Amino acid sequence: QQQVRQSSQSLTVWEGETAILNCSYENSAFDYFPWYQQFPGEGPALLIAIRSVSDKKEDGRFTIFFNKREKNLSLHIKDSQPGDSATYFCAASVLNYAQGLTFGLGTRVSVFP
Amino acid sequence: EAAVTQSPRNKVAVTGGKVTLSCNQTNNHNNMYWYRQDTGHGLRLIHYSYGAGSTEKGDIPDGYKASRPSQENFSLILELATPSQTSVYFCASGEGQYEQYFGPGTRLTVL
Numbered sequence: 001q002q003q004v005r006q007s008s009q010s011l012t013v014w015e016g017e018t019a020i021l022n023c024s025y026e027n028s029a030f031d032y033f034p035w036y037q038q039f040p041g042e043g044p045a046l047l048i049a050i051r052s053v054s055d056k057k058e059d060g061r062f063t064i065f066f067n068k069r070e071k072n073l074s075l076h077i078k079d080s081q082p083g084d085s086a087t088y089f090c091a092a093s094v095l096n097y098a099q100g101l102t103f104g105l106g107t108r109v110s111v112f113p
Numbered sequence: 114e115a116a117v118t119q120s121p122r123n124k125v126a127v128t129g130g131k132v133t134l135s136c137n138q139t140n141n142h143n144n145m146y147w148y149r150q151d152t153g154h155g156l157r158l159i160h161y162s163y164g165a166g167s168t169e170k171g172d173i174p175d176g177y178k179a180s181r182p183s184q185e186n187f188s189l190i191l192e193l194a195t196p197s198q199t200s201v202y203f204c205a206s207g208e209g210q211y212e213q214y215f216g217p218g219t220r221l222t223v224l
Contacts, residue, residue, distance in 0.1 A: 032211060043117075043203050043215030044156070089155065093211075100146045100158035100171055101213060 003027055004092050006104035015113045019077040023090030023104055028071070030092035034101070035064065035075050038087045047088070048075070080111045116140070117216035119204050125222045132191040134219050136204030142214075144207045145187040147171070147179060149200040150218070156203065162187055194223045 007022040023033075034049035050057040050064045050073070057064045066073045077084055087108045091101040117138045126132045138145065147159040158171030160179035168179040176198060178190040191198055199222050207213035 034212065036215075041217075043205075043217050045215065046212050049212070100148070100161050101156075102158075103156040105153065105155040 002105070003102050004090055004104040006090050006107050008107050009105070010108045010110070012110045012112065013080050015080060015082060015111055017080050019080045019084070019109055019111070021075040021077075021088055021090070021107045021109070022072065023074065024070075024072040025092050026071070027092070027094065027102075029094045030102075032093045033064070033066065033073055034091050035062075036089040036091060036103075038089065038106070044089060077109070080109075082111050082113050085109060085111045117204055117206055117214050119202075119216040119219050121219060122217065123220045125224065126191075126194045127224055128195060130194050132194050132198075132221065132223075134189040134191075134202055134204075134221070136187045136189075136216060137185050138187075138204075138206040138214070139185065140206045140208075140214060141184065142206040142208045143184070145181065146205040146207070146213060147177075147187070147189045148203045148205065149173070150203060151200050159189065159202075196223045199223045 003026045005024050013019045031052040035047045036044035037047040038044040048059045048062045055066050061078045063076045087106045089106045090104040093101050120135045143164045146161040148156045150156045157173050159177050162168050162181040180188045202219045204216045205213040
């Protein structure tokens with residue numbers, strides 16, 4: 001059973017639009033939720049992250065909205081650019097020290113000019 | 114800048130052969146991780162380590178061993194490679210439960 005679910009495998013937006021990527025999770029013990037961005041042929045790179053004590057985290061054009069009660073979160077990419085075309089992974093970790101992240105399956109975002 | 118490097122970047126192996134994937138980090142992080150990435154499965158944790166001399170099983174450890182001889186190096190070993198282990202393997206380092214820095218990946222094909 002997938003503990004972290006991303007609702008879309010792929011998403012297409014036009015340049016300048018806001019892309020919204022949705023994620024939900026099963027384990028109530030998860031308390032840290034990073035989003036990773038991956039370009040073809042590269043490793044994932046941390047884009048932005050939120051802890052469960054917060055409901056919003058903003059970093060430039062990227063914003064995470066978090067709903068602890070509903071166990072879901074979303075990544076908003078404002079003013080999407082063609083360079084944002086990549087695969088985005090929602091991930092989560094529990095309180096146990098140093099254990100690895102649990103990843104969703106990823107959403108491939110394509111931004112067309 | 115912090116860096117995680119992996120070698121080799123590409124590897125073709127034969128079924129039943131032994132494969133060793135190497136990872137080196139200059140982040141001075143205590144924790145290191147091995148993941149595999151497959152279409153339809155995302156990234157899955159194979160083994161991880163809290164520091165030199167330690168290895169722990171992740172979510173899919175069967176068929177894999179790990180070795181952490183030093184703070185900087187973490188290896189993944191496939192003693193008897195099988196075609197089902199064809200995948201892209203990523204190493205990562207991190208501190209605490211939070212951010213992990215990933216290497217560029219190793220593409221392994223087992224024929």
